[in-house]
Amino acid sequence: MADLHQKSLLQLSRGLAAGDFSSVEVTTALLQRIATHNDKLNAFITVTGERALDAAQKADAARAAGNAGALNGLPIVHKDIFCTRDVLTTCGSKMLENFVSPYDATVVERLQSAGAVMLGKANMDEFAMGSSNETSYFGNVHNPWGLDYSPGGSSGGSATAVAARLTPVATATDTGGSIRQPAALTGTVGFKPTYGRVSRYGMIAFASSLDQAGTITRTAEDAALMLGVMAGFDPRDSTSIQQDVPDYLAGLGESLKGLRVGIVKQHFDAGLEEHTGNAVKEALKVLESQGAELIEVDLPNLDLSVPTYYVVAPAECSSNLSRFDGVRFGHRAKDPQDLFDLYCRSRGEGFGAEVKRRIMTGTYVLSAGYYDAYYLQAQKVRQLIADDFQKAFKDVDVIAGPTTPTPAFKLGDKTDDPITMYLNDIYTIGANLAGLPGMSVPCGFVDSLPVGLHLVGPHFGEEVLLRAAHQYQQQTDWHEACPEDFK
Amino acid sequence: MSSQWEVVIGLEVHTQLATNSKIFSGASTAYGAEPNTQACLVDLGYPGVLPVLNKEVVHMAAMFGLAVNATVAPRSVFARKNYFYPDLPKGYQISQYELPIVEHGELFIPDGDGGEKRIGITRAHLEEDAGKSIHEGLDRNSGIDLNRAGTPLLEIVSEPDLRSAKDAVAYMRKIHTIVRYLGISDGNMQEGSFRCDANVSVRPFGQEEFGTRAEIKNLNSFRFVERAINFEVERQVELIEDGGVVVQETRLYDSDKDETRSMRSKEEANDYRYFPDPDLLPVEISAEYIEAVRKTLPELPDAKQQRICRDYDVKADDASILCASRAVADYFEAVVAATDAKPQVVANWVTGDLAAVLNRDGLDIADSRIAAENLAGLVSRIADNTISGKIAKEVFEAMWAGEGSADDIIEAKGLKQITDDSAIEAVVDSVIAANPSQVAEYKSGKDKLIGFFVGQVMKETQGKANPGQVNAMLKAKLAD
Numbered sequence: 018m019a020d021l022h023q024k025s026l027l028q029l030s031r032g033l034a035a036g037d038f039s040s041v042e043v044t045t046a047l048l049q050r051i052a053t054h055n056d057k058l059n060a061f062i063t064v065t066g067e068r069a070l071d072a073a074q075k076a077d078a079a080r081a082a083g084n085a086g087a088l089n090g091l092p093i094v095h096k097d098i099f100c101t102r103d104v105l106t107t108c109g110s111k112m113l114e115n116f117v118s119p120y121d122a123t124v125v126e127r128l129q130s131a132g133a134v135m136l137g138k139a140n141m142d143e144f145a146m147g148s149s150n151e152t153s154y155f156g157n158v159h160n161p162w163g164l165d166y167s168p169g170g171s172s173g174g175s176a177t178a179v180a181a182r183l184t185p186v187a188t189a190t191d192t193g194g195s196i197r198q199p200a201a202l203t204g205t206v207g208f209k210p211t212y213g214r215v216s217r218y219g220m221i222a223f224a225s226s227l228d229q230a231g232t233i234t235r236t237a238e239d240a241a242l243m244l245g246v247m248a249g250f251d252p253r254d255s256t257s258i259q260q261d262v263p264d265y266l267a268g269l270g271e272s273l274k275g276l277r278v279g280i281v282k283q284h285f286d287a288g289l290e291e292h293t294g295n296a297v298k299e300a301l302k303v304l305e306s307q308g309a310e311l312i313e314v315d316l317p318n319l320d321l322s323v324p325t326y327y328v329v330a331p332a333e334c335s336s337n338l339s340r341f342d343g344v345r346f347g348h349r350a351k352d353p354q355d356l357f358d359l360y361c362r363s364r365g366e367g368f369g370a371e372v373k374r375r376i377m378t379g380t381y382v383l384s385a386g387y388y389d390a391y392y393l394q395a396q397k398v399r400q401l402i403a404d405d406f407q408k409a410f411k412d413v414d415v416i417a418g419p420t421t422p423t424p425a426f427k428l429g430d431k432t433d434d435p436i437t438m439y440l441n442d443i444y445t446i447g448a449n450l451a452g453l454p455g456m457s458v459p460c461g462f463v464d465s466l467p468v469g470l471h472l473v474g475p476h477f478g479e480e481v482l483l484r485a486a487h488q489y490q491q492q493t494d495w496h497e498a499c500p501e502d503f504k
Numbered sequence: 505m506s507s508q509w510e511v512v513i514g515l516e517v518h519t520q521l522a523t524n525s526k527i528f529s530g531a532s533t534a535y536g537a538e539p540n541t542q543a544c545l546v547d548l549g550y551p552g553v554l555p556v557l558n559k560e561v562v563h564m565a566a567m568f569g570l571a572v573n574a575t576v577a578p579r580s581v582f583a584r585k586n587y588f589y590p591d592l593p594k595g596y597q598i599s600q601y602e603l604p605i606v607e608h609g610e611l612f613i614p615d616g617d618g619g620e621k622r623i624g625i626t627r628a629h630l631e632e633d634a635g636k637s638i639h640e641g642l643d644r645n646s647g648i649d650l651n652r653a654g655t656p657l658l659e660i661v662s663e664p665d666l667r668s669a670k671d672a673v674a675y676m677r678k679i680h681t682i683v684r685y686l687g688i689s690d691g692n693m694q695e696g697s698f699r700c701d702a703n704v705s706v707r708p709f710g711q712e713e714f715g716t717r718a719e720i721k722n723l724n725s726f727r728f729v730e731r732a733i734n735f736e737v738e739r740q741v742e743l744i745e746d747g748g749v750v751v752q753e754t755r756l757y758d759s760d761k762d763e764t765r766s767m768r769s770k771e772e773a774n775d776y777r778y779f780p781d782p783d784l785l786p787v788e789i790s791a792e793y794i795e796a797v798r799k800t801l802p803e804l805p806d807a808k809q810q811r812i813c814r815d816y817d818v819k820a821d822d823a824s825i826l827c828a829s830r831a832v833a834d835y836f837e838a839v840v841a842a843t844d845a846k847p848q849v850v851a852n853w854v855t856g857d858l859a860a861v862l863n864r865d866g867l868d869i870a871d872s873r874i875a876a877e878n879l880a881g882l883v884s885r886i887a888d889n890t891i892s893g894k895i896a897k898e899v900f901e902a903m904w905a906g907e908g909s910a911d912d913i914i915e916a917k918g919l920k921q922i923t924d925d926s927a928i929e930a931v932v933d934s935v936i937a938a939n940p941s942q943v944a945e946y947k948s949g950k951d952k953l954i955g956f957f958v959g960q961v962m963k964e965t966q967g968k969a970n971p972g973q974v975n976a977m978l979k980a981k982l983a984d
Contacts, residue, residue, distance in 0.1 A: 099552075106551070108551070118550075118551070118552075119550070120545060120550075122552060217554060218554050219552040219553070220552055221551045222551075222552065224782075225782035252556065253554060253556060254554050254556075255554065255555070255783060256554075256783065256784075256785065332779060335586075335777075336595070336596050338595075339586060339588065339595020340549040340550075340551070344590050344593075344648070345548055345593060346550065356590065360588055383586070383779055384777060388777075388779070392779060
């Protein structure tokens, strides 16, 4: 069983079904790997070993009794933004350092009902605000492809755990690229569904109109398997959409013949590092060789996406994070002198610098006298960007390009320059503003660091995205590359 | 106070909607439970939870909109009103701001000259209530009770069309009557289900622009509304006449001292940073939905009052009293339907004796110890001369005491009216015979003494003789 950790979720699923190994064996093996490697990586905030073994035993028993769910006995890791009942849920913040959730997020509940076994909770940027995992109160996460490199963020813990083979899959969330960017920088598959496809209930809100839950996996197939369980209408989330969930695995085998792939010219402009660009161009050639047709499309307002995002997201976050006031849960300052002191110190001590920066920005753009110039204006631009995408998808089935402008950067490199850090999400933010599904697929290496191919689909175009990625992975083996120290 | 000042008032009425569960969660809205036992994770604003709109509140708001001849918006939007307070768990209140569910309504109040005047309703919007801070008995700490957090409110904002405290009270009473007719609020003011803020300003008569206003917060009785406004008007007029200026501010009414005092100035006012709530979809209402709601509307107070005046020939004042409560009007109509007595007689009983005992015993009409059909039984016996109006009052008291129906009581107590001419004649004759001096006085022109003779006959018959017959017979005999 030496290579259980190298198996994909689907391979493990087949092995469990065939009786090749048990869930307890898989769980034990992965917990062992976490124990061995997590100190170097800091991918986990909480490891739920005992609970996992208990769940694995129950899963094995259920299988023996003929009651195996879709993910019965399969290991998963949750980003620590998802509320997990009776388990610490920190959102990467000192504010929630001691917060044990009294309930399960819908995503957690669905995966658990399908039989999945949670190994632990993944590290992340504080309240999902960051692109390098350096804003976590629980310390930096280290990229398994180079421990002094950032794995990206905010789902850096999830991406690192998957890349280092500590788990085959992890849940993650994406507000401006928080799934896709770390996936690209760690050589994993990051999948963000259409806004509203997966319930946000129990997912601690950063920017409600942009947040979407998704996955980090090593294969598109595993993303399809996970999405089938996670997706669907949830009456507890008014923004979740009432639409049938297709069998995402069913159509993966179809060829890419006739697939119209949109290429955005601006994506290959000066901002893109040359070798990263070359890797992406090679990937596009592979798609072409599989029968896809490359068509140039125009997204004229795309250059406005980063500034638009940094008005909308902070505005929503400034309001969403008001509930962390030291009154009912989370960090409370010691010996407050009065109410004002309680608020100021609880929040001042509980939040880190990046979170404070965004709360202040958001408060500013919503203030009387500035609302029209910033928030309202940003909403108008957001609509223009969404319209651009909609127009483009009249001519193409997917849009392809780079996920990030460069491969992973070193920890500490960009911490003093938030604007450069924000520009790391330049290619991914558009999909969030428009509510579209997007994914990153490993497409090569630059100086031994992975880079990703970014695919964006139309609303509810999950199937075509997954198919394109799966077919691409049939022709390439980038996703099989494993960082040397984690084989 | 100099009479050169015109008073301008606008009211914001907060009505708690009578839903079983909260506006954005499934927790109960029942009043009076132990603190924090009716607050779920959504009400507590826990990390990750989301609001889901209770569709019942949309229906209720639409009913109100139609009842005040307003536009029910095809699309309205929930917005967040951001401010920090310990009893506001999320750090924002979900309300409606730019696009409320109801706009451009109106209602009519008496103008004091026998006519009525129109009061515009600017808008009505849905929002959630906050919790309650408790400062007493906690040893210098504050307690938070979140049972009320998330209770649905409809905030109804009037145009500045009210010109006196009396107008304001009439308007507020009208809204109170309407929401209770619609069944969308219990209107219970003690429990805070119905309260208002008053925006008050004064200006010289003839001046078009408004004076600077003060907002008096949280008035929870009709009496307080009247007193607070009167105090505030006087304060503003005195201030201006003494050369001062009114500042825009929020004031609180202290009912113990009967005065308003400053709470915070405009400069200290919060910037609420309203923006559309991204957790909730816009409320879309179709024309079909509005028509379906319209069909469920009950008869409204004004229409009911007019109909009762017209169809039953009841005096306007009585009809107005009857229609102040839908339950009272329904009771009245139920009595009328069950008797041949004149509706005005029924109205007299309902607004008179029945109202008095209900008030005395602190009961609602719904808890009346005399059911409508039983009151009908009583007035029927008056109408068919079985008992006199005076005996009826005795029967009424017995019915209230639970001694049975009117017929049972009349039978048991032998209260049936004496209508037999020969029986009455015997008593009349004996009374005339027993009072020769009064007979002489009467005959010499002192007509008023007829009352004395009637009284004597009634006394002899324990009130059971038919007063009309007694009267006629006495007059005939004494004329001889």
